[in-house]
Amino acid sequence: MTEPISIKNLDRHGSAELPWSRARDVLVTDTPTADLTFFVGTVRPDGRPHSAGVGAVWVDDALYFKSGPNTRRARNLAENPACSVSVRLRGIDLTLEGEAHRVTDSSTLERVAAVYRTGGWPASVEGDALTAPYSAPSAGPAPWYLYRLTLRRAIGVASAEPHGATRWDFATT
Template sequence: MTEPQATRNLDRSGAAALPWSRARDLLASQTPKEDLTFFVGTVRPGGQPHAAGVGAIWVDDALYFVSGPGTRRARNLAANPACTVSVRLRGLDVTLEGDAHRLTDPETLERVAAVYREGGWPATVVDDEGFTAPFMAASAGPAPWHLYRLTLHRAFGVATAEPHGATRWDFTR
């Protein structure tokens, strides 16, 4: 679902609700070259939270990120796909909530790898396993790195530039 089913103004100072298009357009316009750090929050099997910085990209109205198969993040997502992804964009702090699932579809892997390559990370698809590249974060472990897509349930935006405001967007019915 790419458009919210409901919007709730969270601003207590009288500012209007922020349009989802502001967050969506900022996510879509960022590139891997901008070196933004997205923080993925997952849940450990015992219920404790875990967060880690990742490189993520918005492609075709969805957020994608990569994780090494042996990382705590990947193990957590295999047991429980619920997660959050937070990032500070130009003038807007955004937190996305949803479920992240690993993708193995060769067409999607190649489409996302092409966007990563355009942005300067020379990702190559390895069969239906994920990506390999000459470099990756040391904490990711050995390639291939798995690709995840976030299925968006809700998002929050807090504007740090004019027009200010705070808003929740709900994507599930």
């Protein structure tokens, strides 16, 4: 289980630091069945930012998302895997930072496709990518690459009691 190596309370109003388990548990419970839009921020080769909504799932203590191979997001990640992923969860706004790398091993692809199916998206594995009868227009045409975020840092701001704001840093190994 991914646990932070350091925690910093960012709240300036006296609230206690938030436990990482609060954000992680909502990710486990609500992806993929809740109607969530994750926004992946990447960097273009010329340094300009790019952000796009994606369908993402938390599987086996990691965040996975998909992208068509010719999308700006996939081209940016091929050049520079550093990215951020933001989402408004039940009771907590969350930003995850790290590196996203393409997943091509069949066992992980099959496992993540199965989780997507539990949420209603009929994903299947074709070669080293995902396919389905449909996806969001911004994903481009099938097949879709699957990416795994290697988590380096997360920032959570609680929008429900108990309130607070916390930064969690994770090992880079």
